Amino acid sequence: MLAQLVALAEHEKVVGIGETGLDYFYEHSPRDAQQRNFRAHIEACRESRLPLIVHARDADEDTADILEDEMGNGDYPGLIHCFTAGPDLARRALDIGFYISISGIATFKNATELRETIQSIPLERLLVETDAPFLAPVPHRGKRNEPSFVADTAAMLADLKGVSTEELARITSDNFFTLFSKAKRPVSL
Numbered sequence: 001m002l003a004q005l006v007a008l009a010e011h012e013k014v015v016g017i018g019e020t021g022l023d024y025f026y027e028h029s030p031r032d033a034q035q036r037n038f039r040a041h042i043e044a045c046r047e048s049r050l051p052l053i054v055h056a057r058d059a060d061e062d063t064a065d066i067l068e069d070e071m072g073n074g075d076y077p078g079l080i081h082c083f084t085a086g087p088d089l090a091r092r093a094l095d096i097g098f099y100i101s102i103s104g105i106a107t108f109k110n111a112t113e114l115r116e117t118i119q120s121i122p123l124e125r126l127l128v129e130t131d132a133p134f135l136a137p138v139p140h141r142g143k144r145n146e147p148s149f150v151a152d153t154a155a156m157l158a159d160l161k162g163v164s165t166e167e168l169a170r171i172t173s174d175n176f177f178t179l180f181s182k183a184k185r186p187v188s189l
């Protein structure tokens, strides 16, 4: 599987590997199989130098343990996508050089704890994402999510971090192109 993944990752349109990780909420496959595949994807990132896109649900501790353990075999870049975990996973991910990507969940009324955690994440490690067609941000909740709604999540993040929306957009775009170094930056960005 590893050689095939690395070969496929050479395609010019492949800029990252994932999403992968651990989901103990749905548990579609047994935990040991999830962990094995997760480690294989990390190895593929290490070889291809593409960033790892990590999904973690109800599995913060194991996710952080595997990410840290694998760093011991050689570093690799990555992010935690659709971040909803607590401050512990945030800190451990930041400590290994990862970025943290925030979805519309952060705009939800009851996401107070998540917003607190986001305040501890440095701007230069933040990304913003849609997770479309899911998780439409306030004020579009209940609708089918679409990429343009990411502006609402970005506006909330800017507010939270005390910067202008333009500044937030500029920094998160820079972060994206730093992490996804294979993605070509449009002239307008």
Ligand SMILES: [Zn+2]
Pocket: 019, 055, 056, 081, 082
């Ligand atoms: Zn996910």
